[in-house]
Amino acid sequence: MNDFFKWIIKRILLAIITIYVVITATYILLYISPGNPVQIYIDSLLARGYSKEYALMKAREVFGNYVNQTAFQAYLSYINGLLHGDLGRSLIYHEPVIKLIALEAPYTVFLVSSSLILSYVIGVLIGLLTAKYSGGKIDSLITILSAAFNSIPNYIVAIILLLFFAIYNNYFPISGSYGIGVHPGFNLPFIINMLDHYTLPILSFSIPMIPGWILSIRSAAFSISQEDYVRYAKLRGVKSRTILLSYIGKTAVIPSFTRLMYSFGLLLGSATFIESIFGLYGIGSLYATALTSKDYPLAIGVLLVIVIISILGNILADIIYGILDPRVRVGEE
Amino acid sequence: MKNKFLISLYRLFKLIYRNKIFFVGFLIFVFYILMGTVGLLIIPYPSPSLANPFNAFQPPSLNHFPLYIFGTDYEGEPLLPEIVWGTPFILEVTSIASVITIGVGLILGLLAGFMGRFVDLALNALFEIVLTLPGFPITLILATIIHTSNPLILAGILSMFSWAGLAKAIRGFTYSLKKQEYITMAKILGLSKIRILKEIIYPMSSYILVHLFQDMMFYVFGLVALYTFGFLPLSNNNWGVILNFAISIGGAIYSPLGFWNLIIPVIIIIIYEIGLMMMSIGLGKLVDPRLREY
8 A cells, every 4th residue: 555655646746746837837928938918918008008007007907916026026926826716817808717717617517528428438338349249340340440530530520510410401500508598507498408509519529539449448358358367257158248247348447437537637628629610618619719819818727727627637547547456556667 | 782672662562562451541642742742733823813703612513624623612712722732731740740759759768768767767757747738728829829830830839749658658668678688688799889779669660650640640630720720820821721711701610501612621631631540550560570461
């Protein structure tokens, strides 16, 4: 157990270092780099004929309290602000960044988690199926198809689905998180309406992920089926379904289960394109809007949240993996 | 000497030809390279003078052969010249980015595997940090801030976070190869370091080549997406710019009119990716002599 704790502490230390590096990098991007947003903002105010004092005051209002401090002081107060949840104010929405993120995050979490679960369930089922018929025609067909679809990104799938199922045939709405006339909240009309709007986004998010699950489950199941205890079970006359489900299935699924948690954080950041194409609410489209309209405080706020969530997700996945699979704790180094 | 060269060239070609899946992928790849080089000599440069507003949103047809074989866009400008002239930029940036990824991954991985101790510890921590960062949103913000169409800088931005996986794998390879007997023998025999390095790199070459093609696939999608969603200046010809204009000006994701304007570039991109994918699948067999079928 001692080793396991050491290992966890190492992970956490590395995560803290990573987060610290990212925060420093975003600080440099925001406040020090040539052409940083603060200077651009002040210059734009000066160009419109405001006085320098007014411009500085305005900049302090938008970017926080550290506009005319020395670089090091500003750095300290930037980190201090972050520790208190202060991510600055958005330039285009005129609201605190943290509030905007809190408003939009549930939509992204819904999109990402439902797509992940859908793709995972389908992927594991097909993966175990191919493992059962491994070496046959079905197996090689599914493997080749998976390899082909593995590399197609979600925005291409989104464009294709949108063209065929929303524009050419009006099966699903073209854009928006929910329609006009429903009230966001926990009521039936809203949920039905939202599912209708989210069918294509969820599909275009999950379809490109399915092949990855299939391939990893298949290879894990294949290597496990070569183990002695599985062979022995076969010789003993255990039913092939029992072998597939409880001997192979369980062991093959554990590593992918932790990958599932790990993917969640990464996917939060890659929802950007899907949310932009389908005009959905969410931190992805918020990020895209912030970037294209040069609203850097908002963009960097969203980026920090995404980075921190994915690093924490990564750690959590590692720890759970270590608990579920004792071999990891010992065999890593 | 010349004869020998010809024979080995012939052998290589025979190998490629026998490996059907690689061969088809290779043909597709060569076709795109020809499109981005010879194609520029045949197909006229895309300019508004080719446009005819009365022919906007035409489906693919044989009118004005070969100009209309991909249909026209929202201004009635034929898509074929835009796609052909958009090819070289995409090929250039993605191949530079893949070479950077392979170079950095290989060098850092070998360093970590060889040096051991402190260097290994530091480099491995670096790999772990880069691997846990969500590269995608960071790429977006860098593209927006730097906002350039310089192929070298773009390649740098694209490959910034994807070398770490390769580096880690190379480190592992080096570690296990270093302990092999023939390497130890080579050291005892006093062979030069470069020779030993060669012996270590050679077994990894199929892995590295597969990685190269997969990187190229990955970067094409990334680069096109950056242009499609407007994170880079739309000042040159490439497939992403066509998609961007189709969506933002042609309104292709809101009306059935823009169907061909949107689907043709998507198909062009997917076929290229399939070619690369087939090459990377077939390559394993081609490089590894044990898998060759004679």
